[in-house]
Amino acid sequence: MIAQTKSSDLKAIWENQKNPDSTRFNALAEYYKINNQAKPDSTLIVLEYYYKLAKEKNNTKELFNVANDRGGIYRLKGELDTSMHYYKEAEKFAIKLNNPLLKANITGNIGNVYANQKNYKKALQYFSNSFTIYKKIKDKNGESRMLSSIGNVYLYIQNYDLALAYYQKALTTIKNIDVPPRSIAVIYLNIGWTNYELKKFKEAQLYNEKAIEILEETKDKFFLLNGYTTLARIHRDLNQLKMAAEYADKSLVLSKELNVSEFITISQIIHAQIDLKKGNSDIAKNKGENILKNLDKKANLELKEELYDILYKCYQAENNPKKSLEMFQKYTIYKDSIQLEKNKITLIREVIKKEFDTILQEKDLKIKKEKAELELAQLKKTYGIILGSILLITCIIFYYNRNIKKNRKKREELLQEIEKLKSNDTTNLVVNSNDFILSREKIEVFINKKLNDTDWNVLNILQKEPDISNKELAEKAFMSVDGIGSSLRRMYLYFDIKESKYKKISLIMEAIKASNK
Template sequence: MNILLLFATLSTSSKAFQKTTFNSETELDSNKVIELNKNGYSNRLTSPDQSINIGRKAISIAKKINYQKGIAEGYRVTGIGYYYTNNSDSALNNYLISLNIFKKIKDEIGEAKVSSNIGNLWAEIDYDKSLEYFNQTLVIANKHSIKDLIAGTYLNIGNAYYRKKNYSLALSNYTRSNSLFKKINNPIGITQSLQNIGVIYFYLNNFDVAEKTLLEANKKSKENELNNTIATINLTLSTIYINKNNFKKAEQYINEGIGFAKLVNNQKLIYDYTYTNYELESKRKNYEKALEYLKEINALDSINYKKNTASNINLIQQTLKQQQTQKENELTIQAQINAQKLAFAIGAVTIMAFLVIFLLIKTNKRSKKSNSELTALNNEVIKQKNNVDRINHQLEEIIGERTKDLIIKNQKLSEYSSHLSHQIRGPVATLKGLMMLVEDKLVDSNEIAPQIKKCVDDIDSKIMTINEDLHDPTRKGLS
């Protein structure tokens, strides 16, 4: 049974059903296109056929004024209309056209919305694939802080986990979505999230909570004239009442739900109600009537199987084709970029070649003029070199003489040090001995004063002699 409602994407309208009238002299401007697309989107849960018509009208006007964003959104709205009438092939074709235009004009937000729509189509075939699309949408929605789209994407992620039978994760995402929708006061989103929460409680066999939640969602759906939503909610409510053996209420919600399903021309829901009628009559033990419904179901199953199989194959083929086209476009763009780079490089090389030729010619002219100057400079350099060589030779002679003089002085210093050590050491030792006698009080200082004076005089005389010898250039050694 199709008892979950998918959130198509961004919605800001508080009233789902808005009657739209068209004037033959419609003003051809972008504001009109924007208004049409909003109205078409708002009608998706009330009259999806109307969404298709309004979307086509928006496309027609947008093409006349070459409003690419309006054209892309028009195709998206038209695809949503086909989606809610269970025409997946037409929905996908419109989505792909919309996606290509959004990519062409580099509208990231538009791409995110279409990705969410395509993810809804994949939800019936490949749950993981649908999650990829929803997660891509969520990244962009968070990047641009689009609250409606964030809330709607959590709702769709919950649907994917519901189909994977991971009810805890599904409920977590539905609850988060409901909270976000309440914060931005989006009645349609609140209703859809409530419905899906009720469905999860139904599958958890908590019929009382499911019934209460779904009745609240049913009330809100009627307040906002959400015909498709009413039909899907009634389908679950009728199943709950069948399980509770409340056949009267089950029949009441089935009949009401069939009416709304026919109103929105949802053949899938009509089929689901046929199956629910079979369950009701079987539970009532009215086997004759149950058998009639079962025969009808078998006939519809055969038709739907072929239709769904063809639709699923088409979805896969179209997606692969889209991916291939995208890859080819990326390669074409890269080839164009490479060609531009190559052309730029060739141009740059050509310019540089001309510059080099120009510089060579200019340099050649200058070189002739400079040759004579260079020759004169070369002669001057040779002359200066000869002068430098002569000066260097003179310097070498001076350095040799200075070096010889330094060697002699160093030799004298060495001899002076040795001589001083031997000549002075004796008198110093005598002085040292006399001082020790005085310190030990063995002799009186007055008695040895002449000897001390003699030693000092001797030292002074020897130092003077050594200095004279050291500074006498004619002497080669110390006496």
């Protein structure tokens, strides 16, 4: 009742044209999520509305979703050609969108159809391609699904050990990560069916019951149908007929609700087999004859073999040799056909294993090649960075060395000019530069200020040692370094010294020039 109310609310949302497109699409997607397994036929009707809305809005992503969803429902219903049609349509949209996650999803789904069609080589190629994309985008849930799908192929070709190995890999991959409960339940179903094929009934029962516990909660009815049917078979084979009948009833009710003809037939056959085991051959015969009247011509060989086996035994029990022989002959035909299929599968199994090993080797080589190319590109990038750094450092060193030389040359020129000024070259008088004396009076006239004794003392020290450091200057002037700095800053302003380097040299040069005037 709650689900119906919710579905009704969702319908009101998507039909309200005043709602934003995204809100309407989200409501449609939520309806599919809730009802695709519970009400597949109703969901297909809603998907038609979904498609028209997506087409009207020209929304490629939503068109992908609709096609993919349709394909999923038809695959579960066993209508594989229709399913493939929609999956191929979705594949075109995924390519157009260039979305790796969508590509991985649809590639895996197409692989499932090929597997159901017994085209195992194609199925493995698609599963492997999908797995590679999931691994590249680090989608663990997707990786697990593809490992499980590869396991399914090995189950179909009766390589049960490999099937179980892949199912365990699938479980390990999603260990400790948040995944939909259904994902785990489906793997349990697969492990259960594989153990059933190996006639390990207790293990098969355990895993199917674990799956059903989850699926009854999630309401994933198609998968639940598989679980009920397998448990019906297990209890039948264990001669636990009451439990077998209960699960066959559940399977029949659900298969009719979902309108899945194959499972309807399977459930009915199990009921007839139970009656036969109980000794109710007349009831079993009537059920078998009714099944035969409505049997789909496309029904698989195993179903036909089981049905004719029931009828053969029933006619034999009522002492009807003519009918008994007729049923036995048909039973033998289908049994032989199944054996031929098994013989083919034996050959296919070896071919598939070799081909898949080749696929895996090619994938591995491709991955290794891509990894090597990536490492080479990173190595080239690293070498490029190192080479660039070396060139940059070389340029910096060259620049600083050039500046040092340039500054040193300028310093030497300034010092030489000071010596010339002190020697009074401009007057052609040869005077010992060491005897040069600054003129305080002329300097004060030049700067239009009175010099204090501290500044005058500093100038006289500089006159003898123009490139002296501030620390040495402080020691000779019996002042602090801060005091020297303060004195120099004042005189830089007095003499208008703007030179950023060798300011002390420029300062004394100006003082000597003023003294020479």
